[in-house]
Amino acid sequence: MYKKFLKIFNNAYRDILDVIIPGLCINCKAEVSDSELLCAQCHESIIIRKSPRHVGSRLLFAATDYRDSAIRNLVKIMKYERVWKAGKPIAGIILKHLEIAGFKKVLLEKNKVFIVPVPIHFFKKWSRGFNQSEVLANIIGHNLKIQVTLALNRRKWTPPQNNITDDEIRALNIQKCFALSKNAKSIPPNSVIILLDDIVTSGETMKEAAKTLKPLRPLKIIFMSAVSS
Numbered sequence: 001m002y003k004k005f006l007k008i009f010n011n012a013y014r015d016i017l018d019v020i021i022p023g024l025c026i027n028c029k030a031e032v033s034d035s036e037l038l039c040a041q042c043h044e045s046i047i048i049r050k051s052p053r054h055v056g057s058r059l060l061f062a063a064t065d066y067r068d069s070a071i072r073n074l075v076k077i078m079k080y081e082r083v084w085k086a087g088k089p090i091a092g093i094i095l096k097h098l099e100i101a102g103f104k105k106v107l108l109e110k111n112k113v114f115i116v117p118v119p120i121h122f123f124k125k126w127s128r129g130f131n132q133s134e135v136l137a138n139i140i141g142h143n144l145k146i147q148v149t150l151a152l153n154r155r156k157w158t159p160p161q162n163n164i165t166d167d168e169i170r171a172l173n174i175q176k177c178f179a180l181s182k183n184a185k186s187i188p189p190n191s192v193i194i195l196l197d198d199i200v201t202s203g204e205t206m207k208e209a210a211k212t213l214k215p216l217r218p219l220k221i222i223f224m225s226a227v228s229s
């Protein structure tokens with residue numbers, strides 16, 4: 001009952017937030033139709049990476065560079081101004097990157113594949129109305145026909161990683177902040193797990209989340225994000 005109420009409240013909240021966004025491009029302030037967030041020019045200016053990168057030994061499919069102001073503004077309004085509909089263009093950019101960077105080649109046909117969004121703390125999710133990574137995971141999962149599983153919980157609230165400049169403090173900040181959720185049981189051993197987050201900076205959050213998933217004995221874990229530094 002409580003969860004149902006929370007869901008209805010969150011959906012209403014999202015709708016209100018969408019109505020108050022004026023018909024201006026969030027990047028250059030040019031006029032756009034009410035349903036658009038970026039003008040066509042800003043959208044086309046986003047440089048999508050042609051190949052994956054590496055975080056330690058793992059592959060990271062990060063669609064774009066954080067210095068790109070158009071995508072940065074999309075990610076920011078989704079996260080900090082709670083515009084959940086920004087998820088659609090962001091997911092579209094990730095999907096484009098996956099296509100040109102040969103993502104499907106790294107999936108092994110025989111093995112099951114799961115997308116696991118990086119969780120945010122319950123209180124943050126409640127106050128924002130959604131977890132941005134979960135919104136992106138659902139669009140991408142639906143598009144690629146890959147199951148999305150909320151296999152991780154966030155145990156503690158941590159300050160945003162991009163506000164911390166020291167790598168060592170970043171690693172400490174995120175230590176032991178995840179735990180396997182009860183949904184994790186649905187991921188069998190030898191699966192391919194795609195960990196998805198909106199932003200990857202030093203990669204410490206991804207590494208910690210991957211460490212938490214290890215007891216599931218995945219065949220491999222691939223990182224995915226909209227932007228990386």
Ligand SMILES: [Zn+2]
Nearest residue numbers: 025028039042
């Ligand atoms: Zn624009």
